[in-house]
Amino acid sequence: MSLVHVSKHPLVAHKLTKLRSVETEPKRFRELVRELSALLAYEATADLLTRPVTVQTPMGVAQxxxxxxxxxxxxxxxAGLGMVEGVWELMPTAEVWHLGIYRDEKTLKPVQYYNKLPTEPRVSVCLILDPMLATGGSAIAAVDILKQWGVKRIKFVGLIGSPEGIQRLETHHPDVAIHLAAIDERLNNQGYIVPGLGDAGDRQFGTG
Known part of the structure; x- marks a missing residue:
């Protein structure tokens, strides 16, 4: 059973279309990333575990x-920084840890340069946030790190994925659910998603 989930929500489709446009300026781009992240996180967390409680309302007791x-x-x-605020709005008590992983432009392999995870995990579910699942290298490296750290349930939440990146992540980590707004055509020779939206980091921070 595939764990790849592509949103069919009309708001996601609408906002992603705006995000892709070359006319979308960095401020609006950041807003759209935040809004899309919240919508995708809503779908990605549909299977979180709950327990029954009773609460007193002004009119009685509710289950x-x-x-x-x-x-x-x-x-x-x-690039994943821009996704945090949108998800945090839904889950303000969530803990946030940062992983610095970049793709070597020559080898297209991931290089880790920053890791601020505490000694032991204090959570039961981790959501990896990265707008683009391109070659899959950074996502695989992040999952490797989190599994070695001791996290049992991991999900990847991104905006756009390539067939190649999705296949690689599924092959290396078939237990990790992948939540996306869209799956695009392919990767180009430089490892960018086509048609994609360009460099998500540059477009968020105005550095392109």
């Missing part, structure tokens, strides 16, 4: 539920 799972957000620097 409800509260989360059992504790959540960690792991943005891959730097």
């Amino acid at each position: 409800g539920a509260e989360l059992v799972d504790t959540i960690g957000l792991v943005p891959i620097l730097r």
Whole structure:
């Protein structure tokens, strides 16, 4: 059973179209990344564990539920930073840890340069946040790090994926759910997704 989930929500499709446009300036680009991240995180967390509770309302007693799972957000620097705020708005108690992984432009292999994970995990579920699942190298490296750290449940949340990157991540980590707004055609020779949206980091921070 495939764990790849591509959103079919019309708001996701609408906002992703705006995000792709070359006319979208950095400020609006960041806003769209934040909004899309919240929508995708909503879908990615549909299976979180809860326990039944009762609460007193002004009119009586209601049966409800509260989360059992504790959540960690792991943005891959730097492009993943723009996704944190949107997810945090849904889950303000989530812990956030940063992983710095960049893709070597010659080898297209991931290089880790920053890791601020504590000694032991304090959460039951981690969401890896990275707008683009291109070659899959950074995502695989991030999952490797989190599994070695001791996290049992890991999900990848991104905006756009390539067939090649998805296949690589599934092959290396078939237990990791992948949540995306879209799957595009292919990678080009430089490892960029086509048609994609360009460099997500540059477009967020105005450095392109």
